[in-house]
C-alpha cells in the first residue's frame with residue numbers, strides 16, 4: 001500500500017533516528033515490506049544498521065545528483081523485509097551540495113514514485129531542522145510521525161513542526177496527515193514528565209499515540225553494534241515498545 | 257579578558273543549550289562578567305532564561321540585518337553578572353534569512369569586537385549542524401566547548417566537529433583552541449557509558465574535561481520555569497556540576 005511516513009521534529013536528540021530505525025525493523029518483523037530512507041546527512045541510520053562505508057554502494061546523495069537511480073542504492077539488511085537507502089554524505093562539501101539540491105521540494109517525490117508499489121511502508125528519517133531535506137520529505141509523505149521527549153524544548157519543537165505542517169499543506173501536500181506524537185525516552189514519575197504530559201493532553205490530545213517508548217539503554221547499546229534493537233535484544237522494553245508502536249499504527253492502516 | 261567560547265557539536269540534544277546557559281550562569285555566580293549569545297534560531301536559551309517575546313527587545317536577527325547594534329540587544333538577566341543576547345528568530349522566513357546572512361563568516365566577529373573588553377566570558381550557543389551560524393561562531397572564538405552524551409552518535413559528532421575545526425583553523429581562525437569535551441547527562445554503570453568512556457580515553461584523552469555533568473532532571477525542570485539551574489535549585493547535582501565545570505575552566509584561564 002506504500003504508505004510514506006516521515007519522522008520529524010525540529011529539535012535535536014529526541015529519538016527521530018531511533019524511532020525510524022526501530023519502527024522500520026518492527027514493521028519488517030511483522031512481514032510488512034519496508035524501506036527506510038536516511039534523509040539526514042549525519043548518517044545515523046547507517047550507523048544503527050551497521051552500514052560502514054565499505055558496505056555502502058551509494059545513497060540519497062548520488063540519487064539527488066542524478067548519478068544513480070533510487071533502485072541502485074537500495075540495500076538489503078539483516079531483516080528479510082527491511083531495505084535501506086543511506087544518506088551517504090561523506091564530506092561537508094557534499095552536505096552543502098545536498099542541502100542546495102534539496103531546495104527543490106519535489107526531488108524526493110519524483111524518485112519515490114516508482115518505489116511506492118513495492119513497499120507497504122517507506123519511512124524517512126530527517127535532520128533536526130525543517131528546511132531542505134525535511135521539507136522535501138514532508139512534501140511527498142502520507143503522514144508525519146513526531147517523536148518528542150519530556151521537556152520544554154521538545155514541546156516548543158512540536159509547536160514549530162505543526163506550524164510548518166500548515167504551510168506544507170497549503171503549498172505542497174494538501175493531504176499530509178499526522179501519524180501521531182510519540183513520547184520517547186519516557187520516564188514516569190518525574191516532574192518534567194508530568195508537566196509535559198499535561199501540556200500534551202491539553203493541546204495535542206487527539207494526536208498523542210497510546211504507545212510510548214520507555215527510557216531504555218538497550219536502544220542506545222544496539223546502535224554501537226550496528227543492529228536494530230530487535231536483533232540486538234529481542235525482549236528489551238525498548239524493543240517491545242517499538243513492536244507495540246508498529247501494532248498501533250498498523251491497526252489504523254488496516255484495509256477495511 | 258573577553259574569552260569567547262562557542263558551545264558546539266553537530267549532534268542534537270546532547271546538552272549544548274543546557275551547558276551554554278548553566279555555564280554562563282555559573283561564571284556569573286563567580287562574579288565573572290558574562291555574556292550569553294543564542295546563535296541557534298530555535299531560541300532555547302531565551303526559553304531557559306524566561307525571555308518571552310514581550311521581554312525581548314531584539315536579538316541576533318536584528319543585528320545581522322543591521323537594524324540594531326549588538327549593544328542595543330543586550331538584555332540584563334536575573335543574575336547581576338549575566339547579560340544575554342537572544343536569537344530572536346520569530347518566523348521560518350526569518351530563519352532562512354539569518355542562515356543566508358550567516359554565510360558571511362565574519363559577521364559575528366565584526367559585531368563582537370566592541371564587546372570583548374566589557375566581558376570576562378562570552379558564550380555562544382549553536383544549532384546541531386556545522387554550517388552557517390556555527391561556523392560563524394567558531395571563526396571568531398578563542399575556544400570551543402564540546403558537550404556529548406554517551407552513545408555511538410555523540411562520538412561520531414565529536415569526530416565530525418574535530419574535522420571541521422581543522423578546516424576552521426586553516427581558513428578562518430588559526431588559534432582556535434579546544435576548551436574541552438564535556439560529558440553530559442552522565443549515567444555511570446551503564447554499558448553505553450563504559451563503551452563511550454573507553455573510546456574517549458583512547459582517542460580524545462587530552463581534551464576530556466575532569467568535570468562531567470550527571471543526568472539530573474532538575475536541569476530540565478529549570479527550563480520550564482525560565483530560570484538557570486542555580487536560581488531554580490542551587491544545590492541540585494546538575495547545578496553543582498556546572499559550578500564545578502566553571503571552576504575547572506577558570507582555573508585554566510587564570511592570569512599568571
Ligand SMILES: Nc1ncnc2c1ncn2[C@@H]1O[C@H](COP(=O)(O)OP(=O)(O)OP(=O)(O)O)[C@@H](O)[C@H]1O
Nearest residue numbers: 012013014015016017018128185215216220268407
Ligand atoms: N528510548 C530510549 N531510551 C534510551 N536512550 C534512547 C532512547 N531513544 C533514543 N535514545 C538515545 O538517545 C540518543 C538520541 O537519539 P536519536 O539520535 O535517535 O535522536 P534524534 O532525534 O534522531 O537526534 P538528531 O536530532 O541529532 O538526529 C541516542 O544516543 C539514542 O541511542
Ligand SMILES: Nc1ncnc2c1ncn2[C@@H]1O[C@H](COP(=O)(O)OP(=O)(O)OP(=O)(O)O)[C@@H](O)[C@H]1O
Nearest residue numbers: 012151268269270271272273274384441471472476
Ligand atoms: N544533565 C542533564 N540531565 C538531564 N537532562 C538534561 C541534562 N542536560 C540536558 N538535559 C535535557 O536534555 C534535553 C536536551 O538538552 P539541550 O536542549 O540542552 O541539548 P542541545 O544539544 O542544545 O539540543 P539541540 O541540538 O536541539 O540544540 C533538554 O530537555 C534538557 O533539559
Ligand SMILES: [Mg+2]
Nearest residue numbers: 016017040044
Ligand atoms: Mg537523528
Ligand SMILES: [Mg+2]
Nearest residue numbers: 272273296300
Ligand atoms: Mg540547543
